[in-house]
Amino acid sequence: MMETMMRIAMLVAVLALGLLGMSLSSGHRQPQQQTAKHFVVEGGDFYFDPPGLLVQPGDTIEWVFVEITVDGHTSTAYHPANKKELRMPEAAQPWDSGFILDKEKTFSVTFDTIGIYDYFCLFHEFLGMIGRVIVKEPIGPVVDKPAVTGLPPAAQQAMPSIAEIMGSVGKLFNLSGELNDAVHLYRLKDSKKALEHLDGTLADLHAGADRDGSLFEVLKKVNLESDVEKALQELRNIIFSNAVLETVEKQSKAIKSLLAEARKRLKESK
Numbered sequence: 001m002m003e004t005m006m007r008i009a010m011l012v013a014v015l016a017l018g019l020l021g022m023s024l025s026s027g028h029r030q031p032q033q034q035t036a037k038h039f040v041v042e043g044g045d046f047y048f049d050p051p052g053l054l055v056q057p058g059d060t061i062e063w064v065f066v067e068i069t070v071d072g073h074t075s076t077a078y079h080p081a082n083k084k085e086l087r088m089p090e091a092a093q094p095w096d097s098g099f100i101l102d103k104e105k106t107f108s109v110t111f112d113t114i115g116i117y118d119y120f121c122l123f124h125e126f127l128g129m130i131g132r133v134i135v136k137e138p139i140g141p142v143v144d145k146p147a148v149t150g151l152p153p154a155a156q157q158a159m160p161s162i163a164e165i166m167g168s169v170g171k172l173f174n175l176s177g178e179l180n181d182a183v184h185l186y187r188l189k190d191s192k193k194a195l196e197h198l199d200g201t202l203a204d205l206h207a208g209a210d211r212d213g214s215l216f217e218v219l220k221k222v223n224l225e226s227d228v229e230k231a232l233q234e235l236r237n238i239i240f241s242n243a244v245l246e247t248v249e250k251q252s253k254a255i256k257s258l259l260a261e262a263r264k265r266l267k268e269s270k
């Protein structure tokens, strides 16, 4: 009982601090100077999750490979330097993670140039292991090749459209990227930071409660806003109680099933 009350008191304190932080920052910061964000894309057999992200200049994406077959995986930009057609801004640096065979090894890219970036896994592109990042605005060479015709059929199928990433589906993708980030921090045994990130995600979700086009509105449209919120709170409790990583990953999977259901319902409602 005492413990429960203490937890509630702590939660209230954390929320109050969060609100204080938000009100302070909104008064003193310009929107374009907001702090850079960090997203985690999970790579597995044979997918990138989330397959699409909408980020801002200065944001970083880290690829974490949670399942590795004997081949290993890569995160590789569509660029002539990687023997592919150009599917990213001309002015930006292409990337290639090289073969990643070790789950502990991650790969990060910080995005500065606005535009669309498509990337793939060298081994599993033909199985649809591809992804797309849009930095702020959907511009660049990809705009003229929206049909992704040069790609293997499974990759064409898996590639999220520009409209999806810029719209409601993109909001769900970004939540996945933030969720992966919290789980990865926990994997690195930094539960304090994992909690901070999760609290930030929950605060953003609440802040969008009556804002058109927000993640909250998207979830409300498909009747899943309270399920997703509850599941995120549950993840917070699990992390707070220092549960084993397996339990955290299981809850993360449960949240992702909800997000997949949300995507399905969005499609049906069109």
Ligand SMILES: [Cu+2]
Binding pocket: 044, 046, 072, 073, 074, 121, 122, 123, 124, 129
């Ligand atoms: Cu792969």
